Amino acid sequence: MRAIAAIAINVFRESVRDKVLYNLVAFATLMIGASYLLGQLTAGQDVKIIKDLGLSATSIFGLFIAIFIGIGLVSKEVERRSVYSLLPKPIHRFQLVLGKYAGLTLTLLVNISIMTVAFYAVLIYTAWGVDPVVQEAWDAPALDPALLKAIALIFVELLLVTAIALFFSTFSTPILSAALTFGLFIAGHFSADLRNFDQVLESAAAVRLARGVYWVLPNLAQFDVKTEVVHGLPVTIGYMGLTTAYAFLYTAMLLTFAVYVFSRRDFK
């Protein structure tokens, strides 16, 4: 465990050295600029749009971090040949993989936490001084704690995407890993269409294949509760529990494969 923790902290330090946290500056600039402009453009919908923008920006920035750092977690070590100096050390290969994963998870956690604070700060500013009668008409209050549910599920989704990127990183080049990870991300959001192929296909075999692919592909659409939260619709703890459990199990599967592939690689 200590080895995993040490590797994780090293990954986090490397991310900071790579100026990953500068994306927070971009995020804050985007939110502040948007909050100023939106009041002039949106006929009173600035709080709703700030919420949509904040949640989407958190997701997008987090996605870029998960993919562009995740694809290099293992492959960079191989390219720089630093893996040769690591392997002789008393570290198991699975500790290296899990440590890398934990490190990027920590980076994502720090990023998303800071983004959340900035997000709520902008919401406070946007809602400041708004007539209480107008506020009562909003679908959800400006400082709605339910936004944290959406952010939590965004974080859980990013854990899964990071695992996908890390898995590809164990055997593929960074460019191919990025393409495959993006591809799976998009497929994961549209996988529900595969479930309904019986409405457009006549071949029973094709329908069964589509259904099989649907169940195997990561179902990422279920992590998206942005619309529900922005419109004040309930997101139950049960739903969050099941979705999170799915993410953890799928991530565990991906990490198991990643460890297996990395353990079998010959670095001579």
Added chain:
Amino acid sequence: MTAVAATFLVAAIQVQAVRERTYPPLDLDVEAVYVTSGNAVRRLVGAYDGLAADIYWIRAIQYYGGAKRRLDARPALPEPPPMLAAVESSEYEQLFTFLDITTTLDPLFEIAYRFGAVFLAEAHPAGAGRADLAVRLLEKGLVEQPDKWEYMQDIGFVYYWYEHDYRQASAWFAKASEVPGAPVWLKGLAATTLAQGGDRQSSRAMWEAIRQSSEVDWMRATAERLLTQLNVLDRMDEIQARLDALARATGAPPSNWQTVIRAGVFPGVPLDPTGTPYELTPDGRVRLSESSGLFPLPVEPGRATLSR
């Protein structure tokens, strides 16, 4: 090194300015909508449909505002005879498309339905003059939220104010009143509309209902302005009645306010709520001054046409 780089940048900007003066950039149609299907846009934006809906909403508002500004800037043309085709304009052509895409991306976007319906239904040049599309948009909202009484009220309003179809308006107000949680005055509004559709009192009742129920400043201000204008119509009726009485007494309609004041009908020239004097035509008719902030007055819906 910084100074050298800055010099190059300044030079590049100067060259660009010269190029734009010499070869002005093409005036592209920035309002073109390349993807008109809401479902297609939804596929393209993936998990970010809420944000995309907001972007299309902003585009819809900018499009509507830009078109209205252009039309307001044009010189006023005389009204065409009713027999001729209505003035056609392509200014609001894309408005329904923007609103349709917005509400497909976010089916719960209430303001897009309600404001959008007003933009669509409002008579040209203030709006698209397409009450049918306004109703279609609101009915689309009801598919997603069948118990949204506000949309039913808005449909009733469109039928009442823009289509003068009081039977349909009453039916929609009645339907809205049956939704649990709907305000109690909707039932009365339905009955009043059916009995007296087109009457100024029923118009007043409806605008008062909108003023009380609207959560948006812009809608409330519009309703308050309409209510003030209806009060002005009442006041003008009163003034006209006294002018007509004077005309019967003197045998000729008064042609100026001095005659009216000398006759003791009014102590001074009557003023409208903005403080602007009413005008008196040479044939003894009172009218609102064009310089008044309440000009033009609304065209009142006709009397109830229950034969429809």
